[in-house]
Amino acid sequence: MEEKLALMIEAARKSNERALAKLISHVEDRKPGWKDIMKAIYAETGRTCVIGVTGSPGAGKSSLVGEFAKQLGDMGYTIGIIAVDPSSPFSGGAVLGDRIRMRDISTYKNIFIRSMATRGMLGGLCQAARDVVRIMDFAGRDIVIIETVGVGQDEIEVVSASDYVVLVTYPGGGDSVQAIKAGVMEIADIFVVNKCDRGGADVIVSEISAMLDLSTETTEEIPPVIKVSAFTKEGIDKLMEILSEFIQKKNEGSHYQKEHIRQEVMSILETEMVTLIKEKISSNGNMEKELKLILSGKSDPYSVADELIKRFAVIKNPKQKRKGDFQ
């Protein structure tokens, strides 16, 4: 490894924030040596407690994350926040006050914030988030909070790689529970009904509790549903109590560890394979010939994809110890 990188790693190990930021950028941008960095730091990670926070846009996740990050910071924990922001190049990613509110808390000691724009990112969103978690973990952050802006499939995957998932909803014209059905309900460890100062929160709590009641096995523990207000601070104490329990449990060891690692390997593998074959294709005429065939009705995307795989990749069968086995 280059000496510059080794020095950056050494400084990050000592929790130097500038080195941490540089290391993240280096890996995010897939600059030469990024994978060596990840391999080098891996053995010293796995200690941090990762909390995923998701929910529909406008649920007040940023304010809430700001609030409990501050409190956890005051309790002596070092915090890393990853704001997964699928910002459009169009809007510049800061239409509303989100990032401004975030900047507010970034001056707190113990809190390190990193925004992750997902557009134009090299490698998948999910893997990129995992990488950043690993680096923050290595740099000694006790707790890493991943906050997503929306609730899509990718966002669900991102938070499902956390140790604990907080789902934030709010009273908003009776439509808020709809946001929950987006595949996230079964991965949430706690349901937070935010903006409870607005009224209507009790209805949401009942609805969520009813859904949980119906669908949870009698042997399972029903996840807590709590009302909070980042504005009046109602319920924040209760939330902090539950989060502290999570952090405590994590320190006693996580059951999901093996499954998480399996997912991580597959996610890296997929990203790498796709990157490799994309490079090959773009350096070999970028499919122009094939596209013409499709446009003229002489072929179709399925046949072209099959043919490209056969041409550029061989899926081997290692058991038979033969090269070139394509199935």
Added chain:
Amino acid sequence: MEEKLALMIEAARKSNERALAKLISHVEDRKPGWKDIMKAIYAETGRTCVIGVTGSPGAGKSSLVGEFAKQLGDMGYTIGIIAVDPSSPFSGGAVLGDRIRMRDISTYKNIFIRSMATRGMLGGLCQAARDVVRIMDFAGRDIVIIETVGVGQDEIEVVSASDYVVLVTYPGGGDSVQAIKAGVMEIADIFVVNKCDRGGADVIVSEISAMLDLSTETTEEIPPVIKVSAFTKEGIDKLMEILSEFIQKKNEGSHYQKEHIRQEVMSILETEMVTLIKEKISSNGNMEKELKLILSGKSDPYSVADELIKRFAVIKNPKQKRKGDFQ
């Protein structure tokens, strides 16, 4: 191809709805011969106008889609609706009245509705949606409407494969514009502020217009921003007028065609590659040995992923006409 499949294709070509539904299920479930179906029908597709409808949960997309599907149906068009529903197995995918409202309009002639659950789906969401569009196209649907539940990265990819994208938002405590920044703004061809009967809609319209004004090149056409109410029917006429223009334009040929096909090939290719290598890995011990190495600190996910790629796949360089070139 099996005779049963050939008969199914033949019946779907004659717009038989049962055959259409069966064909979709066959392809969605990746049953034997699914790819032959896609290859067989491809040449007879490309005629339908695909309209993607997205926006945050609770924006009233389903009601709106129901409304304009009915009107387009009355105008003589045959409609296919794909409701992309990232339903959790937990909630059964029908927490709120969405699918009930949908069932309402499914009794209308000319309208064929298909719900697509994304959890546990074989192959990517985006490719699966494209496949269903192709099949509906083949079965003679003039217009296919894709409606997503949320606004995540996957959902944006799904609708970005449409000919036209409708972004639905609504007045909801000033937070609605936040939903827009999720990377979707630059792909929207029309902005609809729904539930304008509720008040506050004008503010949203101004905010969106201001954003568009700031970021659109002077040479570009600024997409329309309109207020509608699926409840009072305000603005629906204007919306129908714009949609009719879209459909007209599509019939005159789309500029995006080549780029869409390129995306489609890449999407099929990625899904296939990943499926192939996943099968190999799971039939070769499912990484148990490698996971143990990682857990004991002797390896890391990055090294394991590299090693698995080297063991199971060869990325070839066809120009050099050599086997086994791994880069």
